[in-house]
Amino acid sequence: MASLLTFAARRAPVRLGRAVSSISSQTRHLSSSPIDHDQKELQSLARAFADNEFAPKMQEWDENQHFPADVLRKGAELGFGGLYTREDVGGAGLGRLETSVIFEALSTGCVSTTAYISIHNMCAWMIDTYGNEEQRQKYLPNLTSMEHFASYCLTEPGAGSDAGGLSTTAVKKGSHYVLNGSKAFISGGGESNVYLIMARTGGSGAKGISCFIVEKGFKGLSFGKKENKLGWNSQPTRAVIMEDCEVPVENLVGAEGQGFSIAMKGLNGGRINIGSCSLGAAQASLEAALEHVKVRKQFNQPIANFQNTQFKLADMATSLLSSRLMIRQAANMLDQDHPSAASFCAMAKLHATDECFKICDDSLQLHGGYGYLKDYKVNVYLRDSRVHRILEGTNEVMRMVASRALLSE
Amino acid sequence: MSNLRILVATKRVVDYAVKIRVNAAGSAVETANVKHSMNPFDEIGTEQAIQIKEALAKAKTGTAEVIVVSCGPAKSQETLRTALAMGADRAIHVESDVELQPLAVAKLLKAVVEKEKPDMVILGKQAIDDDSNQTGQMLAGLLSWPQATFASKVELGDKSMTVTREVDGGVETIKTPLPAILTTDLRLNVPRYASLPNIMKAKKKPLEKIVASSLGVDIKPRLETLKIAEPAKRQGGKLVESVDDLVDKLKNEAKVL
Numbered sequence: 001m002a003s004l005l006t007f008a009a010r011r012a013p014v015r016l017g018r019a020v021s022s023i024s025s026q027t028r029h030l031s032s033s034p035i036d037h038d039q040k041e042l043q044s045l046a047r048a049f050a051d052n053e054f055a056p057k058m059q060e061w062d063e064n065q066h067f068p069a070d071v072l073r074k075g076a077e078l079g080f081g082g083l084y085t086r087e088d089v090g091g092a093g094l095g096r097l098e099t100s101v102i103f104e105a106l107s108t109g110c111v112s113t114t115a116y117i118s119i120h121n122m123c124a125w126m127i128d129t130y131g132n133e134e135q136r137q138k139y140l141p142n143l144t145s146m147e148h149f150a151s152y153c154l155t156e157p158g159a160g161s162d163a164g165g166l167s168t169t170a171v172k173k174g175s176h177y178v179l180n181g182s183k184a185f186i187s188g189g190g191e192s193n194v195y196l197i198m199a200r201t202g203g204s205g206a207k208g209i210s211c212f213i214v215e216k217g218f219k220g221l222s223f224g225k226k227e228n229k230l231g232w233n234s235q236p237t238r239a240v241i242m243e244d245c246e247v248p249v250e251n252l253v254g255a256e257g258q259g260f261s262i263a264m265k266g267l268n269g270g271r272i273n274i275g276s277c278s279l280g281a282a283q284a285s286l287e288a289a290l291e292h293v294k295v296r297k298q299f300n301q302p303i304a305n306f307q308n309t310q311f312k313l314a315d316m317a318t319s320l321l322s323s324r325l326m327i328r329q330a331a332n333m334l335d336q337d338h339p340s341a342a343s344f345c346a347m348a349k350l351h352a353t354d355e356c357f358k359i360c361d362d363s364l365q366l367h368g369g370y371g372y373l374k375d376y377k378v379n380v381y382l383r384d385s386r387v388h389r390i391l392e393g394t395n396e397v398m399r400m401v402a403s404r405a406l407l408s409e
Numbered sequence: 410m411s412n413l414r415i416l417v418a419t420k421r422v423v424d425y426a427v428k429i430r431v432n433a434a435g436s437a438v439e440t441a442n443v444k445h446s447m448n449p450f451d452e453i454g455t456e457q458a459i460q461i462k463e464a465l466a467k468a469k470t471g472t473a474e475v476i477v478v479s480c481g482p483a484k485s486q487e488t489l490r491t492a493l494a495m496g497a498d499r500a501i502h503v504e505s506d507v508e509l510q511p512l513a514v515a516k517l518l519k520a521v522v523e524k525e526k527p528d529m530v531i532l533g534k535q536a537i538d539d540d541s542n543q544t545g546q547m548l549a550g551l552l553s554w555p556q557a558t559f560a561s562k563v564e565l566g567d568k569s570m571t572v573t574r575e576v577d578g579g580v581e582t583i584k585t586p587l588p589a590i591l592t593t594d595l596r597l598n599v600p601r602y603a604s605l606p607n608i609m610k611a612k613k614k615p616l617e618k619i620v621a622s623s624l625g626v627d628i629k630p631r632l633e634t635l636k637i638a639e640p641a642k643r644q645g646g647k648l649v650e651s652v653d654d655l656v657d658k659l660k661n662e663a664k665v666l
């Protein structure tokens with residue numbers, strides 16, 4: 001078995017420790033819940049990619065706020081740029097469950113980078129599903145290869161949870177719509193080439209909103225300063241500003257007034273994606289905790305010997321599993337276009353992002369003082385997954401969506 | 410124009426990152442509920458065959474067909490699918506539920522070679538489970554073919570190949586006519602990831618199943634494993650008081666002086 005170590009060293013430097021103490025083989029059984037052999041194959045590809053391409057760089061990207069465009073494109077060669085986009089435009093044509101499994105595996109290596117990939121995928125899916133053939137052929141091949149990056153622009157400085165009340169306007173003038181307003185907290189803002197912007201073409205309320213494809217370089221489009229964030233540092237966040245921004249009429253996605261519905265349909269999947277990224281953060285944090293408690297000694301024994309540690313680990317694994325089951329069920333429901341999919345997606349996102357954040361925090365606690373050091377990875381998982389409770393609809397909005405479904409029955 | 414047929418042998422082994430454990434009976438390494446994957450040296454072999462095929466296609470100087478073969482139980486097909494997803498054209502599964510030792514595998518491969526008539530057989534230099542490092546050499550012997558083992562670089566010529574080998578003293582470059590046996594070393598290449606679409610497409614590529622007994626070769630094990638044990642636990646270090654103390658311990662405890 002001498003060659004084992006050589007391989008671990010060559011193919012995945014960070015896993016050298018694991019090849020010796022091997023957390024992986026046992027804990028990864030946790031992720032073997034309801035997925036079949038094919039899905040496991042996709043999972044093992046994504047995990048290998050995360051272990052080799054993301055994990056060794058995660059802390060560096062976080063520290064330097066580096067957007068790893070080259071690594072993203074390398075992933076896109078394997079199909080990560082359009083996981084649930086159709087194959088004729090370069091997508092992988094997978095379902096939501098497979099996508100969730102892949103995002104979970106990828107985010108064990110870097111949550112922030114995977115979350116950006118998930119947003120990009122959501123945008124590609126929106127164009128694939130609601131765009132016309134010209135729009136699909138014009139934009140999607142470049143997006144699935146990640147030659148171009150995409151951003152989703154719904155939130156405004158004055159319209160967060162109340163997204164239906166957004167105030168960016170789009171006024172049709174001849175062959176163009178003229179857009180005015182600004183969008184806040186846009187992931188990929190400034191780096192992306194394609195922006196899916198929701199703007200008001202009609203009266204007040206959700207039905208007056210339309211969806212536009214806006215290219216970087218269109219006249220009147222500019223960006224705010226790069227935001228300084230607690231986490232999600234491997235992707236830039238900026239405001240997107242439209243001042244008499246001219247968008248050709250052929251860049252309207254779907255019909256006028258359909259924009260909010262398109263945005264929400266995108267978000268159902270987006271919530272599963274973000275929940276999946278939380279699963280990966282929790283999985284990696286649990287693996288890190290297991291590794292640490294076997295090595296760290298207090299009172300002359302590994303802290304894994306203490307019942308407090310054991311019970312904590314059991315609770316972490318239990319809540320990770322329950323989160324995973326909910327996310328995967330909701331993903332299945334989206335695949336089947338189930339009428340209750342939206343509320344199940346909301347509940348799954350609420351549960352998974354809250355619980356998985358707690359798992360990261362518990363892992364940090366088990367690391368003791370070391371967990372607070374940036375030399376250890378768990379702080380990155382904690383900071384990166386914190387925002388999952390806020391975006392793609394805050395977890396308070398998730399409760400609104402879920403309770404609305406309950407009370408309307 | 411050269412039209413090559415390359416046969417690549419692959420083995421399903423316990424994944425390189427798994428911490429191996431001896432089974433309760435002390436007779437073998439525990440393989441139940443343990444992650445398995447393709448022997449990493451065979452991944453390098455598969456990658457090499459695909460690179461040869463791609464290079465020929467790119468230079469428009471010929472074509473190559475890449476056939477992957479695995480001998481072993483039904484689950485070996487997972488490994489073959491991985492190779493197909495990487496880019497092999499078709500697969501052959503020689504099914505056998507009995508333990509296959511290197512000589513048995515070499516004989517089975519010889520039978521496959523006689524059927525498929527490849528110009529080259531690529532094998533990993535060894536499998537990371539039993540570390541035998543025998544199958545390629547035995548196959549060369551059985552076929553009376555030249556062999557280039559521990560390859561770190563391969564260049565195809567006209568009905569020949571030039572191979573750089575990693576040997577103890579440095580590197581050695583040899584040239585052999587084809588057909589020949591090639592076994593891969595660590596630095597030959599870095600295997601690609603199979604892309605998601607290719608993983609899906611691999612399911613539709615042909616996979617032929619041959620029952621080992623139908624090949625009419627004697628695959629009875631020749632070796633018997635008596636015992637498998639974990640390495641002794643490492644002892645903690647000791648501090649000695651003086652040089653005399655050290656010399657005494659080296660002489661009388663370690664018995665190295």
